[in-house]
Amino acid sequence: MSSEMIIRRYQASDQDVVTDLWSRAVQRAHPFLDGEDRGERARILREANLVRAENWVAEREGSVVGLLGLLPGGSGGGSGAGSGDGPGAGVGGLAVAPEAQGGGVGRELLEHAASLHGALALEVFEGNGSARRFFARQGFTERGRRTDEETGHPLIALERAAPLKSVGWLHVRDGRLLSVRTRGNDTFYLPGGKYEPGETAREALSRELREELGLVVPVEDLSEAFVIHDVAHGKSGRRLRMTCFTGGPQDIAPAPGREIAEFAWFDRQEARERCAPAHSQVVNRLIAQGRMPG
Secondary structure (H helix, E strand, O other): OOOOEEEEEOOHHHHHHHHHHHHHHHHHHOOOOOOOOOHHHHHHHHHHHHHHOEEEEEEEOOEEEEEEEEEEOOOOOOOOOOOOOOOOEEEEEEEEOHHHOOOOHHHHHHHHHHHHHOOEEEEEEOOOHHHHHHHHHOOOEEEEEEEOOOOOOEEEEEEEOOOEEEEEEOOEEOOEEEEEEEOOOOOEEOOEEEOOOOOOHHHHHHHHHHHHHOOOOOHHHEEEEEEEEEEOOOOOOOEEEEEEEEEOOOOOOOOOOOOEEEEEEEOHHHHHHHEOOHHHHHHHHHHHOOOOOO
């Protein structure tokens, strides 16, 4: 069976497995809270949270390994742990099966939430050091503190701005990846850029390729390859959601536009040394697909 992770809507038939997953996860995350994994807290999960929240599960090799509960409007709950242009959402709960922790499940669930709602907010117990470190790595920052009335333990409110949305073109020639550098910048990026109001991802990329490299690539010739989540270069830690496309002409003669200082084709090592952080993920994907040498 494939080890690829699937994120899907929670279904009523998932209740028993996600309740067990949640119970085992909070036992590990909150040893300072007696009985959180059972009794009244477990009943609230089953009868309220799994019914009222916008719930998603992560599934790998046929097994549910993660649970994400979202609340509208950026109101984060007492968590233990669309288009992305909306008012944001609160992470009411994030739980990953102990045996799956460290494998990217929580990160992918958060990025899925950001792709739907944009900005995210949540609360984490001060005593849950592993969760605090995890959310810090995902770009969350502290916005306040309070004492949880039910448990008496301090909670830290965290938030993260909506990710920057961009598009990138994957063009490989002789095992080397086409990259561009804008004037006044010493870092290379994928050809592409940000959306303009009202544009789809394909429309944005078609326009950017024309403006940056003088290439005419019709929207219908572009095929989505994958999405990269990373830290946006030079944006003070803000997250980036870059949708990458293949397609268009292969035998090209770029004509750099006024914002482009130069273009180049980089191999694996050069791309990692001279390009923005997201390039490493792009290169890894292309190597896994056999489009670049490892």
